[in-house]
Amino acid sequence: MTRPRSRRGGGRPTIADVARKAGVGAITVSRALREPGRVSEDLRRQIQAAVDELGYVPDPNARALASARAEVFGVLVPSLTNNVFAEVVRGIYDSLSDSPFRIQIGNTHYSGLEEERLLQVFGSQRPAALIVAGIDQTPSARRLLENAGCPVVQVMETGPDPVDMMVGFSHLDGGRTAAEHLLQAGYRKIGFIGARMDPRSQRRLAGYRAAMETAGLFDPRLITTTPVPSSVSLGRELFRDALAKMPTLDGVFCNNDDIALGVLFECHRASIDVPKQIGIVGFNDLDMMQVAFPSITSVRTHRYEIGTRSVAMALAAIAGNPPQQRIVDLGFELMRRESTAR
Amino acid sequence: MTRPRSRRGGGRPTIADVARKAGVGAITVSRALREPGRVSEDLRRQIQAAVDELGYVPDPNARALASARAEVFGVLVPSLTNNVFAEVVRGIYDSLSDSPFRIQIGNTHYSGLEEERLLQVFGSQRPAALIVAGIDQTPSARRLLENAGCPVVQVMETGPDPVDMMVGFSHLDGGRTAAEHLLQAGYRKIGFIGARMDPRSQRRLAGYRAAMETAGLFDPRLITTTPVPSSVSLGRELFRDALAKMPTLDGVFCNNDDIALGVLFECHRASIDVPKQIGIVGFNDLDMMQVAFPSITSVRTHRYEIGTRSVAMALAAIAGNPPQQRIVDLGFELMRRESTAR
DNA sequence: TAGACAAATGGTAGCGCTACCATGACTGGG
DNA sequence: CCCAGTCATGGTAGCGCTACCATTTGTCTA
Structure with missing residues (x-):
């Protein structure tokens, strides 16, 4: 015994309702909606009118099930x-x-x-x-x-x-470019500061390392990293650690801009002159980098x-x-x- | 003529495959997955084994269609x-x-x-x-x-x-609290700086205004807003505008922390002492607020x-x-x- | 010990849509 | 003028799952 259209779905109009109202087959409605070119001008208009009148919206779940996509x-x-x-x-x-x-x-x-x-x-x-x-x-x-x-x-x-x-x-190239820029600017004891060392950060570090080794200036003590998620406050702390480890630090390439901002603030706080005593390079070039005082060099990514x-x-x-x-x-x-x- | 299980879906195992392998009805599999309590321990184990062996994953689209949810x-x-x-x-x-x-x-x-x-x-x-x-x-x-x-x-x-x-x-209360804090700290010419004045920002502004009016210090020229989306660089620009309009400004309540950071940087750049010459309050209390130099007062939201x-x-x-x-x-x-x- | 009732399981019939094929009406080339 | 080829449309049969109702078995009460 077929119950009279029980609509366990809740009474929304279906494609069959539209088809009935427009006086066409359900398939034609389906086609008119998905491949309008394959339905004649006339029917298309009729169907659109029925759709509008009923407020029909196709059910994406039924669509996905039927088309397997x-x-x-x-x-x-x-x-x-x-x-x-x-x-x-x-x-x-x-x-x-x-x-x-x-x-x-x-x-x-x-x-x-x-x-x-x-x-x-x-x-x-x-x-x-x-x-x-x-x-x-x-x-x-x-x-x-x-x-x-x-x-x-x-x-x-x-x-x-x-x-x-x-x-x-290439994050490796990005890291290398940042380090090379610091080297060209005359910095020598250039640290790397990084948080949340995901694979991309690792490759930036590898780029930094390559540049430093080429210049004959690499020293593992220049590297300060942590698996902790990145933040501005973490940048400040890591910079302090880096300075404690290596007081003669004269530049830092930061994993990202949050870290760089933390470094900048710590420099302000400790009266370290940027860029005279410490050069800073960030990564990603967030909007704030150009506004910071002093503005911060960064590797812009798209x-x-x-x-x-x-x-x-x-x-x-x-x-x-x-x-x-x-x-x-x-x-x-x-x-x-x-x-x-x- | 029924084609032999054409599987236009692409050959993934279905609930019927699991049911067959486990020697039970499809419904029982469905239940075992959704309401384990309603299926006996024995069958549950059998079904789980079949699911694992076949690598069965329920199709959420079919599920949604059948259950209307x-x-x-x-x-x-x-x-x-x-x-x-x-x-x-x-x-x-x-x-x-x-x-x-x-x-x-x-x-x-x-x-x-x-x-x-x-x-x-x-x-x-x-x-x-x-x-x-x-x-x-x-x-x-x-x-x-x-x-x-x-x-x-x-x-x-x-x-x-x-x-x-x-x-x-309540954004209104938040705005009022910020303004009242500046007033209590002794600031008098307190500006409001806001970007992207969405309804929440409008209510923060209304809170600021209420506090200023209560103190008898409200002046529409203290307000600087724009519909442009918020950013740190915009904060800097709006602060400049505000100062040009009202050079005696001695405090600002910023719509949000990005704006506040832009204001802080502009103060640095223009050698305006914070908090002596200008007091700054932000909104939301992003991590960087506590790290900034000087650290920035902000309304922390959860x-x-x-x-x-x-x-x-x-x-x-x-x-x-x-x-x-x-x-x-x-x-x-x-x-x-x-x-x-x- | 019969009857009531709950617990466990299954069958049937869709959910709303589209793939697939069939049909009829044209069109055009030989 | 016929037949292949196209175009517009429609019918049928599922897609994979669950709601809704049986049905069966076991358990408890009177």
């Missing part, structure tokens, strides 16, 4: 509050705001295991594309990405071996563009035109400012 | 990069990480129309709960929230008329807790125990620091 971009980042990733995510959102795709963000907390778990969760939805931060996935996470059955973009870094596509830049570019590549791949260039290096730019001008 | 929390914030909302979102994520609920974030860009559009999109998924920033929804957005058919939590602010539940604090609390309330409501207290005021705390200690 959800209109969802899965995005995996290690942190939600770190401004760097927030900018990437903003770029992704802005690029997708006029598309039918929804976005689902996963926060891995810098954990490979959490990344695997989230990849599993995301994969179960059959997303349209996946955007993941970093290139250091665990072997099993990498396997999940390879078998995701959708375009995958690794962002923030470039490397030799993409799962599918990549957009980012975070928002990484987000928009990754979406563009994924959309192209979804449309069947995978970009010819699978690895996109957006580079970086050294912004020279007062903090290293002596 | 998606395991999704919809979250609407006006900005992704503003640290304030990022903290709220982080609290939401952390509270939900061990639950089956996924999170979908919408970025309204401070636009009521965009908020309506996103509410429509979210609603079509039949989310388990909605968390939205602010209490100033457009009438039609409010209607969408009322008819969402799920718990709704408005966050960041409290007000008299919740759609369903609320977690936040953003992460707003996130965790809103989830707790929503989960309780989903479980059928809506909290007795529908409006939760988490308050704020004035952090007195060097920038107002003269």
Whole structure:
């Protein structure tokens, strides 16, 4: 016995209601909504009128089930509050705001295991594309990405071996450039200060180290790091530690701008002249770097563009035109400012 | 003619595969996964073994379609990069990480129309709960929230008329407290500097104004605002404008900490003594406020807790125990620091 | 010991949509 | 003028899961 349209769903209009009202088949409604070109002008108008009148909104869940593909971009980042990733995510959102795709963000907390778990969760939805931060996935996470059955973009870094596509830049080169700039400015005892030493920070450190070794000035005691998450106050503390360890320090390359700001404030507090006694270089070039007094030299990275570019590549791949260039290096730019001008 | 299990879905194991392998009905598998208590110990073990062996992961789309309810929390914030909302979102994520609920974030860009559009999109998924920033929804957005058919939590602010539940604090009181503090510290020509004057900023301004009027010191020329999004560099510029307009300014209450930091840097640059010549108060109390030199007085808000609390309330409501207290005021705390200690 | 009742399990029928094929109406080339 | 080829439309059969109702078995009370 068929109950009379019980509507356990709650009474929202369905595609069948629209079809009935427009006097066409359900499929035609479905097509009119998804591939308007394949439905005649006339019917399209009729259907649109019925849609408007009923206030019909397609059910994305039913759509995903029937087509075996959800209109969802899965995005995996290690942190939600770190401004760097927030900018990437903003770029992704802005690029997708006029598309039918929804976005689902996963926060891995810098954990490979959490990344695997989230990849599993995301994969179960059959997303349209996946955007993941970093290139250091665990072997099993990498396997999940390879078998995701959708375009995958690794962002923030470039490397030799993409799962599918990549957009980012070389953190090693960025670190080297920062250190070389300090060397050219005449600083010699240049420290490295870093918090939350994730793989990208490690590569910046490696770049710093390469530059220092080339100059014959490397000394492991110049390095001060901690696994603790980065913050301005931590920058201050780490700088104090670094000075205690090596009182003759005359420059610092900071892992990121928060740390650099903490260093600057500690210099103010301890009446250390910047840039005369200490040169400071940050990383990412947040807005505040140019406003600080003195303004702080930093390596500008193109975070928002990484987000928009990754979406563009994924959309192209979804449309069947995978970009010819699978690895996109957006580079970086050294912004020279007062903090290293002596 | 039934084709032999065509699996247009792509060959992943389904609940029927698990049921067959475990020698039980599909429903029993479904129950074992969702309400283990209702399935006998024996079968539960058998089913778990089959799930593990096949690597079965339930399809959330099919689940949502069948149960008319998606395991999704919809979250609407006006900005992704503003640290304030990022903290709220982080609290939401952390509270939900061990639950089956996924999170979908919408970025309204401070636009009521965009908020309506996103509410429509979210609603079509039949989310388990909605968390939205602010209490100033457009009438039609409010209607969408009322008819969402799920718990709704408005966050960041409290007000008299919740759609369903609320977690936040009074921005008016926060603004008043900041201004009163400056007054008590002996400042008289106290300016208000604000960017992106969203409704919350407007209420902070109203609180400032109330305090100034009570003291008989209000002057509209003390107010400097702009609709432009907030940033540290903008803080610097607005402070310059404010000083040009009113050279005798001796204190500023800043809309937020970014602005306050910009003001501090400009003071450094212009050799204006803080706190002697100018007192500065920020809002939100980001980490850097306590590290700045001089450290900056700010109104600490409990953003992460707003996130965790809103989830707790929503989960309780989903479980059928809506909290007795529908409006939760988490308050704020004035952090007195060097920038107002003269 | 019968009857009532709860606990454990299963079958059926969709949820709302789209893939896949079928159909009929045209079009155009030989 | 016929038939292949295209275009517009529709019907059918699921996608993978769960709500809703059986059905069976065991347990307790009168």
